[in-house]
Amino acid sequence: MRTKVASILNLVENDEKLKPLTNRRPLAALPFGCRYRLIDFPFSSLSSIEAVSAALFISGSGHSLYDHIRSGATWGLESSVGGGVFTHSHIELKSRLDDSETYTENYYDDHNKYVSRVHPEYVVLMGSSMLSNIRLDSLIQFHKDKESDVSVIYKKLKRNELIDDSIYYSLAMSENNNDRVEGYHPLTEIKNGDESLFLNMEMMILSKNTFLDYLFKAKQKKLDITVNNFIDLTVEANNPIYGYEYTGYLKVIEDIPSYYEANMDMLNEDNFNALFYRANPVLTKPKNSAPTYFGDTAVIKNAQFANDCEVYGTVKNSLIFRKVFVSKEAQIEDSIIMQDSYIEEGAYLKYVILDKHVYVKKGAKLEGTRENPIVVAKNSVIYSDGNIEEG
Amino acid sequence: MKTETVAMILAGGQGSRLGKLTKQIAKPAVPFGGNYRIIDFALSNCANSGFNTIGVVTQYQPLILNNHVGDGSSWGLDRNNGKATILQPYSSMEGEKFFKGTAHAVYQNIDFIDDKNPDYVVILSGDHIYKMDYQKMLDYHKKQKATLTVGVMPVPWEDASRFGVMNTDKTDRIIEFQEKPENPKSNLASMGIYIFDWPTLKKYLVDNQAKNRQLTDFGHNVIPTYLRNNESIYAYSFEGYWKDVGTIESLWSANMEFLDPAHELNIRDRNWRVFSKNPNTTPQFLTSSAKVTNSMITDGCYIAGEINHSILSHNVKVGKNSVIKDSFIMPNVVIGENVTIEKAIIGESAHIHDGVEIIGTEDSIEVVGYDEEVGGYSDEN
Numbered sequence: 001m002r003t004k005v006a007s008i009l010n011l012v013e014n015d016e017k018l019k020p021l022t023n024r025r026p027l028a029a030l031p032f033g034c035r036y037r038l039i040d041f042p043f044s045s046l047s048s049i050e051a052v053s054a055a056l057f058i059s060g061s062g063h064s065l066y067d068h069i070r071s072g073a074t075w076g077l078e079s080s081v082g083g084g085v086f087t088h089s090h091i092e093l094k095s096r097l098d099d100s101e102t103y104t105e106n107y108y109d110d111h112n113k114y115v116s117r118v119h120p121e122y123v124v125l126m127g128s129s130m131l132s133n134i135r136l137d138s139l140i141q142f143h144k145d146k147e148s149d150v151s152v153i154y155k156k157l158k159r160n161e162l163i164d165d166s167i168y169y170s171l172a173m174s175e176n177n178n179d180r181v182e183g184y185h186p187l188t189e190i191k192n193g194d195e196s197l198f199l200n201m202e203m204m205i206l207s208k209n210t211f212l213d214y215l216f217k218a219k220q221k222k223l224d225i226t227v228n229n230f231i232d233l234t235v236e237a238n239n240p241i242y243g244y245e246y247t248g249y250l251k252v253i254e255d256i257p258s259y260y261e262a263n264m265d266m267l268n269e270d271n272f273n274a275l276f277y278r279a280n281p282v283l284t285k286p287k288n289s290a291p292t293y294f295g296d297t298a299v300i301k302n303a304q305f306a307n308d309c310e311v312y313g314t315v316k317n318s319l320i321f322r323k324v325f326v327s328k329e330a331q332i333e334d335s336i337i338m339q340d341s342y343i344e345e346g347a348y349l350k351y352v353i354l355d356k357h358v359y360v361k362k363g364a365k366l367e368g369t370r371e372n373p374i375v376v377a378k379n380s381v382i383y384s385d386g387n388i389e390e391g
Numbered sequence: 392m393k394t395e396t397v398a399m400i401l402a403g404g405q406g407s408r409l410g411k412l413t414k415q416i417a418k419p420a421v422p423f424g425g426n427y428r429i430i431d432f433a434l435s436n437c438a439n440s441g442f443n444t445i446g447v448v449t450q451y452q453p454l455i456l457n458n459h460v461g462d463g464s465s466w467g468l469d470r471n472n473g474k475a476t477i478l479q480p481y482s483s484m485e486g487e488k489f490f491k492g493t494a495h496a497v498y499q500n501i502d503f504i505d506d507k508n509p510d511y512v513v514i515l516s517g518d519h520i521y522k523m524d525y526q527k528m529l530d531y532h533k534k535q536k537a538t539l540t541v542g543v544m545p546v547p548w549e550d551a552s553r554f555g556v557m558n559t560d561k562t563d564r565i566i567e568f569q570e571k572p573e574n575p576k577s578n579l580a581s582m583g584i585y586i587f588d589w590p591t592l593k594k595y596l597v598d599n600q601a602k603n604r605q606l607t608d609f610g611h612n613v614i615p616t617y618l619r620n621n622e623s624i625y626a627y628s629f630e631g632y633w634k635d636v637g638t639i640e641s642l643w644s645a646n647m648e649f650l651d652p653a654h655e656l657n658i659r660d661r662n663w664r665v666f667s668k669n670p671n672t673t674p675q676f677l678t679s680s681a682k683v684t685n686s687m688i689t690d691g692c693y694i695a696g697e698i699n700h701s702i703l704s705h706n707v708k709v710g711k712n713s714v715i716k717d718s719f720i721m722p723n724v725v726i727g728e729n730v731t732i733e734k735a736i737i738g739e740s741a742h743i744h745d746g747v748e749i750i751g752t753e754d755s756i757e758v759v760g761y762d763e764e765v766g767g768y769s770d771e772n
Contacts, residue, residue: 033673033674034674035673035674035690074671266674269676269678272673272676276673277673281671282671282673283671284671286465286669286671287669288465288664288666288667288669289426289669289690290425290426290658290659290665290687291424291425291426291687291688291689291702291703291704292675292687292688292689293650293652293686293687294683294684294685294686294687294688294698295652295684295685296684296685297684298683298684300677300681300682300683301677301679301681302677302678302679303677304674304675304676304677305674305675305677305688306674306675306690307426307675307689307690308659310652310659319674
């Protein structure tokens with residue numbers, strides 16, 4: 001029998017350094033890998049354990065996210081028996097507010113209402129900034145085997161696999177080799193690039209009763225419902241926390257370079273297979289589309305495409321989203337071109353990220369660097385002289 | 392709420408001339424154009440014409456077809472006031488209701504149509520590749536105050552004897568019907584598309600059944616009966632791309648025509664989209680050794696070889712140094728390394744092992760069946 005879980009996705013995530021890509025969309029709605037958005041990954045994990053509901057907490061209105069999720073049917077979240085996507089928008093986390101008075105009581109009640117209604121065995125807390133493909137069934141098995149009350153997911157990494165000013169944390173693992181977690185500390189405290197660490201992926205599973213207990217405590221102390229606050233509460237209560245090691249593909253999406261690298265990682269077959277073919281199938285909103293057409297003049301080297309494109313030019317080491325038109329003699333290298341963009345003849349793009357619906361005029365040239373790719377905002381026009389008119 | 396029109400898509404035929412491609416699945420479910428199955432064109436025409444109450448009549452090998460159509464949600468047909476319903480033969484007090492012909496299939500589903508109580512019933516075939524606005528034909532039907540309107544297409548006179556042809560008067564009223572005539576009097580071929588006034592058709596079907604004269608087939612029985620009874624039957628002329636992909640060669644050539652970006656079907660037209668059930672799969676991956684020209688590639692493909700003038704459906708894998716030319720590859724096919732495929736149709740989920748050559752000619756297209764394995768080590772030795 002499947003395990004009944006309630007899932008809470010905290011999508012009030014740090015996206016300052018991803019602007020302009022996150023100007024009008026939450027991090028969770030960030031397009032990735034030709035045809036996905038980041039939310040597809042946690043949702044696909046939930047889908048694989050046949051979870052039927054999810055509660056989302058987002059700041060702002062989240063139009064792009066709703067448009068993508070719709071009824072949640074893609075991930076099996078639309079069941080008329082106990083299912084549904086419960087969205088809570090315009091959430092402001094206390095940790096981000098100067099004035100705690102604006103903080104609403106509803107925030108805790110919404111969590112309580114959702115979890116109480118689902119009657120789950122477990123509650124899962126997730127986010128969308130840790131691009132990965134988590135086997136929740138394995139996590140649940142680990143949680144049961146350890147007779148654990150609270151388990152968190154980590155990945156072993158070297159410090160230099162994460163950005164210097166990362167806002168994330170490393171777990172303090174017990175030295176007794178018993179998978180026990182004793183706390184966490186900020187990555188910025190680790191200076192040596194070669195140092196190994198246990199990246200706290202900020203994903204947690206806990207029993208319903210423990211969740212409701214912590215929720216009550218969090219409300220009293222006016223704490224945000226986050227994995228880290230819950231780790232603190234567990235440590236305070238002197239209860240054990242177990243760390244579950246994730247060994248699949250992971251990229252922490254924190255800024256433009258890490259977002260760019262995550263996409264480029266997919267052009268490496270090992271990474272691509274690890275993310276898409278070694279764990280859960282990754283499900284995304286189905287779109288009606290025609291196959292992509294490659295013309296007589298197309299030259300393609302190591303590139304990925306979604307359906308519905310027409311390609312007559314040269315595309316190398318790049319990812320091309322849906323409905324992109326690449327004219328002949330246009331050249332795209334080491335770039336990410338999002339949905340609905342149009343590239344005219346003779347244009348040259350290298351180390352560039354085009355957000356949706358960007359129009360590149362004849363002969364326009366734009367070249368960033370691998371470390372600092374140029375990002376062009378949604379609906380912009382790039383003129384032949386290289387001038388960019390923002391959309 | 393009243394339903395003005397019910398569309399019945401007849402999708403029960405085997406399509407035996409497609410050989411092994413219709414051994415396990417019905418012809419309307421045969422893959423086409425990389426992302427589609429043949430029936431998608433009729434279903435999308437219905438959706439685009441604003442007809443959303445649709446009966447899909449299936450019979451022969453219906454599993455894949457039924458699964459594909461589902462509740463019609465892929466075509467936006469899962470609304471409160473209409474949806475796609477799969478209609479299959481069933482048994483009742485009167486015995487088993489296997490469909491003996493096109494009109495008989497409708498007779499057997501009178502209950503379904505009556506439940507909707509429509510003014511008009513549109514009869515369509517799930518076998519053809521075309522885009523057509525049935526609403527325009529319905530407007531014409533109403534204007535002519537016809538009890539039956541037949542969709543016709545002018546064909547070259549030398550081909551007319553292969554079709555059922557309609558001989559019309561100056562007002563486009565049909566005065567004579569000839570089934571595959573030696574000496575055709577008209578070049579207007581029936582497309583197998585009919586709009587009937589439902590009360591009239593029902594009366595004919597029921598009355599004749601009561602007299603033990605079954606109206607089995609629309610072409611052979613119903614149209615001649617209507618003509619004898621002086622019903623007003625009009626021809627509605629369709630001009631545009633229309634293809635019956637009833638043979639291996641026509642299925643192949645229709646796919647090759649489909650490849651042309653200037654093709655009349657204009658598959659990328661946002662105002663008349665062809666919908667299908669879209670598989671959830673990964674982006675298409677063209678590696679450093681890939682060479683892809685004049686071809687259509689679909690999501691989920693992994694290509695390390697050379698593809699020229701071909702259609703690859705979703706999730707096709709092509710290994711290094713393999714060359715695919717002038718071919719149609721159906722979904723989930725795995726092609727190894729150093730394979731040569733030319734002028735061929737490769738069936739769904741077939742596996743072509745390293746080094747195999749499959750080379751057809753325009754008059755004799757090579758076909759590999761569904762799930763077939765070609766080459767590799769044989770277990771029998």
